[in-house]
Amino acid sequence: MLRCAAVLLGGALLAACGTGETETNATGAEETRGTPVDATAALPASAVAAEAGVYEGRPVTVDGRIAAVGATGCEVTLTTGSRPLVVAAPRTEADGCAWTVPGAAQGFAVAAGTLRIADDTLRLTANGVRVTPVRISDAGPSGPSP
Incomplete structure (x- = not known):
């Protein structure tokens, strides 16, 4: 019986890994796409936006409140207090x-990628995004490591 349960659990884990997306966890609290x-190492999106020149062209992990989700769901705009920060797939x-x-996603998003600036819009192309109901990063900004 224990062996059967282990096989089923292992199969479920492999199936979830193979899709590239994970479902909402049992509490519905967060999901990774x-x-x-x-x-x-996530930095607040507002801190990255305030010092965008420092982060441009470099890998960075950001988190911020979701302001909007694009019509196709391929982009998430984060609130920065200044210019938009768009996380794109x-x-x-x-x-x-x-x-x-x-499209109905709410809360905060965490994403890692390389930051680019185009037409006064910050764009972060990320291979994945994590949607959570609470902020994950510390409130204070910190610069990238050398």
Whole structure:
């Protein structure tokens, strides 16, 4: 009986890993779309926006309140207090998105990627995004490591 339960659990874990997206956890508290995101080094989106030149072209992990989700779910705009910070999914060969976020998503998003600036809009292309009901990063900004 124990062996059967272990096999079923292992199969469920493999099935979840193979899709590239994980379902909402049992409490409905958060979900990850695309590649898992390590939020331990996340900086507030407002801090990154305030010093965008420092982070431009560099990998950075940000978190911020979700202001809007694009019509296709391929982009999430984070509140920064200044210019917009758009977290975008990479495009697939089939002209789709590597991940999508439901249009009704609320709360905070954490994403890691390389920051670019285009037409006064900050864009972070991220292989995954984590949607949570609470902020994960510390309130204070800190610069990137050398």
